[in-house]
Amino acid sequence: MATDLVVVGRGPAGLLLSSLAVQAGAAVSVVADGLGTLPLWGGQWDFRSYDTDGAPITDPYAWWRAREPHTSPPGVTRGWLAYWQHLAALWTEMGIAVNPPGPNNQWTVTPLGHLRPTYLAPSWQYTTDKPSPVIFVGVPGLTDFVPTAMARVYEWATGATAYTMMLETPPAWRETWNALNWAWFLDAPGGQEWLMRVLRGRSLPSEGPLLFPQILGVDHAQAFIAELAKTLSRRVAEVPLPPVSVGGIRVQRRWDRWLRHHAVPFISGRVHRAEPDQVVLADGRKVTARVVLATGGVLGGGLLVEADGTVRDAVTGVAVSFGEHDDLATVGYLETTGPIPVVGRMVKGWNPDQYGEGGAMILSTVHAVHQRLMRHSLETGTWR
Ligand SMILES: Cc1cc2nc3c(=O)[nH]c(=O)nc-3n(C[C@H](O)[C@H](O)[C@H](O)COP(=O)(O)OP(=O)(O)OC[C@H]3O[C@@H](n4cnc5c(N)ncnc54)[C@H](O)[C@@H]3O)c2cc1C
Numbered sequence: 590m591a592t593d594l595v596v597v598g599r600g601p602a603g604l605l606l607s608s609l610a611v612q613a614g615a616a617v618s619v620v621a622d623g624l625g626t627l628p629l630w631g632g633q634w635d636f637r638s639y640d641t642d643g644a645p646i647t648d649p650y651a652w653w654r655a656r657e658p659h660t661s662p663p664g665v666t667r668g669w670l671a672y673w674q675h676l677a678a679l680w681t682e683m684g685i686a687v688n689p690p691g692p693n694n695q696w697t698v699t700p701l702g703h704l705r706p707t708y709l710a711p712s713w714q715y716t717t718d719k720p721s722p723v724i725f726v727g728v729p730g731l732t733d734f735v736p737t738a739m740a741r742v743y744e745w746a747t748g749a750t751a752y753t754m755m756l757e758t759p760p761a762w763r764e765t766w767n768a769l770n771w772a773w774f775l776d777a778p779g780g781q782e783w784l785m786r787v788l789r790g791r792s793l794p795s796e797g798p799l800l801f802p803q804i805l806g807v808d809h810a811q812a813f814i815a816e817l818a819k820t821l822s823r824r825v826a827e828v829p830l831p832p833v834s835v836g837g838i839r840v841q842r843r844w845d846r847w848l849r850h851h852a853v854p855f856i857s858g859r860v861h862r863a864e865p866d867q868v869v870l871a872d873g874r875k876v877t878a879r880v881v882l883a884t885g886g887v888l889g890g891g892l893l894v895e896a897d898g899t900v901r902d903a904v905t906g907v908a909v910s911f912g913e914h915d916d917l918a919t920v921g922y923l924e925t926t927g928p929i930p931v932v933g934r935m936v937k938g939w940n941p942d943q944y945g946e947g948g949a950m951i952l953s954t955v956h957a958v959h960q961r962l963m964r965h966s967l968e969t970g971t972w973r
Contacts, residue, residue, distance in 0.1 A: 592618040592878040593972035594962070595868055597860050597904065598891065600625025602933025602951045603883030604844045608679055609959045611851045615972050618876055619848070620868060622859040624841065625885060631803065631829025632836035633697060633710035634676065634952075636669075638945025645706045647693050653949075672952040673709060683847040685840060686712040686811055696720060698800065698828050700733050702742030702751070708948060713814055714836060715800050715826035720747035722797040725828075726754045730766055733830045734802035752794040759783045771804035772835045781806075781813055788821060798824035803835045810839060860884075863904045865928050866973055879973050881958060886934035887917050905929060910937070918942055930958040 594610050596603045599621040607617045636649035646652050650669060673690035680687050687709060694706035695716035702725075710716050715723075723743065725736035740751035761774060774780040793799070799817075805827055806813045818825040829836045845855070858870040867877045882904060884891025893903045900911045900920050911920050921937035932954040934941075941947030966972050 592616050592876060594618070594881065595620060595876045595878040596881050596883055597621065597863065597868060598625060598883035598885055598889065598933070599623075599845075599855065600883060600885050600889055600933060601627050601947075602885075602935075602955055604841075604848065605676070605951055605955045606881060606883060606932055606959060607848055607853055608844075609955065610962065610972075611848070611853060613959075613963055613966075615962075615966070617848075617853050618856060618878065619853060620856045620858060620860055620870065620876060622857065623890070625889060626837075627841045627844075628837045629832040629834060630837045630947075631710075631714060631834050632840045633707040633714055633716075633829070634948025635706075635941065635945040636673075636694065636708035636949050638694065638706040638708075639943070641944075645694070647706075649694055649708060649949075650692065668956070669949075669952070672956050676952065677709065680711070680840075680843075683843040684811070685843055688712060688716075691718075693718065698723070698739075698743065700739070700802070700828055700830050702739030702746070704743075704746055706945065711836065711840065713805070713810055713827050713839075714803070715798065715828055720749050722750040722752070722794075724752040724754060724794055724797045724799050726756065726799050726801050728756050728771060728802065728804065729758050729762070730764060731768060731771070731802055731804075731830070733768070734828065750797070752797060754791065754793075756784075756787055768802060768804050768830050768835050769807075769833060769838070771802075772807050772810070775804060775813065776806040776809050781809075781816075785817070785820060788817070793821065793823070798826055801825070801827050803827040803829045807835065807839060808842065810835075860904050863929055868904075879962065880929050881962075882929055882931045882935055883933050883955075884931075884935055886921050889934055891935050892920065902935075925954050925957045926961055930961065932958050 593615040594617045596607045596619050599619050607619055610617045637646055637652050640646055677687050677690055690709055694708055696704045697707045697716045699705055725739050727736040736753035740753050743751040814825050860868045861871045862869040863880050868880055869875050886892050893901050900909050909922055919938055919940050921935050922931045923937050933951050936954045939950040
């Protein structure tokens, strides 16, 4: 099989880079030993949610514009809007409805009832530019979503009313059901009919969207949410739950399907060795093509921490810089453009967990590498 580009890793960075390369006409293969982190998160892409003092940021464009280049992490871009618009268009093509990227962060609600900023979220997730009255709708057995506790926090944080409703259990329900069990149940016609019936029998508060835990289906969630909204004549949306996250699983499944549809093979296996134009898997298989590592840093298994504190690329064996002031959250390569380009969490200096900039990190590093690959391909007529 002739491949121009082999992307190691199928987390969000690997998926985005593969998509861009496919759109540019490259034949791409993806090699990975696991699914990556997308199924662990709700699916919303953060731009820059908090400043260095932990205060929420309203205008992330202004925040990034104000950074001096030398204080920005590697790969930071000036072309943000075009990148966000590309992601929104790509998702729409995959069947993930999303509002057009706006000038500001939106508020989303956490399962504790707090508000937090985010930038681009699938439309199944509740986001708003101004907190308003809401109705939290709970189901039995989900300890991560307790409407009465959420309502107390939400009212304290926003000053807006939060109503609560608890639903009964369907006949098929078992005490062991988690969010994913509920989501598969509600993905099927029987589950959807059950929920419609239950909601039609309830009288709803006069104001506010209905906010469910993120359980309203897997592959058919979008259509079901639209149908619920139409039937109940009000907005219906979800609050993402802690991992494993149904929202991230929905995004991953649609993204995988889109890539497969564009003839991208997913090769399962651990890469043991990489050179700029070849990877060798643990079982001896080789894939010969231009290589990019999207292996997720320390969290994703792409970087290994040795007993003496040295941090090494698990694939190439290269030691990456780990200065006195670094910590494991931010360790990585100083640049995206080494002999084997790296993207996503492999790049140093970003701190998505602290500042809410995971989506920006992926967009920025992936587009930087993609542009370099494109330039090379135009100059040489080949991707290698
Ligand atoms: C719990 C959680 C919640 C998050 N929430 C948000 C959020 O709300 N918003 C947001 O914007 N971001 C969020 N993030 C995203 C995070 O901040 C990073 O942006 C993201 O995890 C980095 O993705 P990545 O593609 O670089 O790596 P990963 O997703 O870690 O993917 C790494 C990939 O590399 C593969 N791999 C590694 N080594 C090898 C090898 N040797 N051979 C073969 N394959 C290999 C792995 O199997 C995997 O497929 C969250 C992350 C986590 C973990």
